[in-house]
Amino acid sequence: MLPDCLTHIGTEGQTGRSYLGTKPSKKKIARVCGESSERTGRRWGCIGTEEQVARINRKLEGWSNYFRIGPVSKAYRAIDQHTADRLRQWLCRKHKVQGAGTTRYPYRYLYEELKLVRLEGRRRNVTWANA
DSSP states (O other): OOOHHHHOOOBOTTSOOBOSSOOOOHHHHHHHHHHHHHHTSGGGTTSOHHHHHHHHHHHHHHHHHHTOSSOOHHHHHHHHHHHHHHHHHHHHHHTTOOSOOTTTSOHHIIIIISOOOOSTTOOOOTHHHHO
16 A cells, blocks of 8 residues: 555645646746737738648647646636637738628637637546546
């Protein structure tokens, strides 16, 4: 039988509650949003829409797999919102359309037709922690 110190998962700060995984810090969320902003900047207007969405998806999938175990729903929601807004801005600039693009490029278009990854639909996978 293992000692108690080797079987303990961890505690969250001073509360004494057990937790599995860690939630992403505000700095990490800001960083992935910043990278999303960089990837949808003006200098990327010459590449195709499918290629741009594929580049964004690779980044989002990698980031979400890293933070998949902890409490991430608020972070996923913030990143989804930021990424969708930035992709809309990029599409408007690319096609020389004024406005924010929310009517022209609704969520349904971004997620269903362009196949942008939606992090909020992903749920944390506790089975990874058991491996």
